[in-house]
Amino acid sequence: MLLRFEREAKATAALRSPHTIDVYDFGVTEDGHFFYAMEYLDGLDLEELVDQFGPVPAERAVHFLLQACDSLSDAHGQGLTHRDIKPANLFLSRLGPSRDYIKLLDFGLVQHEKPVEQSEKLTVEGTTSGTPAYMAPEMVVQRNGVDSRSDIYALGCVGYWLVTGKQVFEADTGVAVIVEHVKTAPTPPSERTELPIPPELEAIIMKCLAKDPADRFQSTREMAAALSEVPVAHAWDTKRADEWWDLHVPETDAA
Numbered sequence: 001m002l003l004r005f006e007r008e009a010k011a012t013a014a015l016r017s018p019h020t021i022d023v024y025d026f027g028v029t030e031d032g033h034f035f036y037a038m039e040y041l042d043g044l045d046l047e048e049l050v051d052q053f054g055p056v057p058a059e060r061a062v063h064f065l066l067q068a069c070d071s072l073s074d075a076h077g078q079g080l081t082h083r084d085i086k087p088a089n090l091f092l093s094r095l096g097p098s099r100d101y102i103k104l105l106d107f108g109l110v111q112h113e114k115p116v117e118q119s120e121k122l123t124v125e126g127t128t129s130g131t132p133a134y135m136a137p138e139m140v141v142q143r144n145g146v147d148s149r150s151d152i153y154a155l156g157c158v159g160y161w162l163v164t165g166k167q168v169f170e171a172d173t174g175v176a177v178i179v180e181h182v183k184t185a186p187t188p189p190s191e192r193t194e195l196p197i198p199p200e201l202e203a204i205i206m207k208c209l210a211k212d213p214a215d216r217f218q219s220t221r222e223m224a225a226a227l228s229e230v231p232v233a234h235a236w237d238t239k240r241a242d243e244w245w246d247l248h249v250p251e252t253d254a255a
Helices: 002-013 046-053 058-077 149-164 174-183 199-208 220-228 238-248
Strands: 023-028 034-038 043-045 090-095 098-104
Touching: 002 023, 002 034, 043 046, 046 090, 046 149, 058 090, 058 098, 058 149, 058 199, 058 220, 098 238, 149 199, 149 220, 199 220
Parallel strands: none
Antiparallel strands: 023 034, 043 090, 090 098
16 A cells, blocks of 8 residues: 555656646655645545536536546656546646636556566556446456556546436446446447537547547547537636536635
């Protein structure tokens, strides 16, 4: 656990995207406890957001996903794969004058894409780490050689959650969910919600969810470029974000 904490702190501290949680300091106390000091965030994560308030409009989902792409693009550019992208690790914050500001958390499962010595591996051979509902198929069937495209798969799962309020696959056990990710084609999100979803956004989500990594976006920059072209009836702007926060999470409740 200490090695995992150290890895998370070092990996996060090395990243520079404004959409990655800031780590200010880390070290070991005199009695041997590892610690790190991170920025305080005021808000809620995307799992809580949808649980409490339901699916979000397509334009807001695009707004969130673009910010997540920025953080991941920085990590991937340094050869790091997050391996645990999920709504609970994407924190929606009120940061200074900005509302609806995404911060990516928890780099505890981060893995460098370059081979490492066995002594440096912090997962047990033959095991799978991650969250079943957001786990790319290759993380189960391959284990070795998993790259940044697994994060893109998981980000597609997050997009699915945002616009439908449902996970891509739902089953009684985590193992059953993993099997679905490996074997079953996902139902298009438009068939699982009454909210309008632009075909372009649905196509992006479904491309992220391709079983074969070669059929997905090959980078988060490529994904972000596609998201930027999604036509929406009403753009999600500062005014709409302010109105949402003032109504649902007023300043007096955030202390």
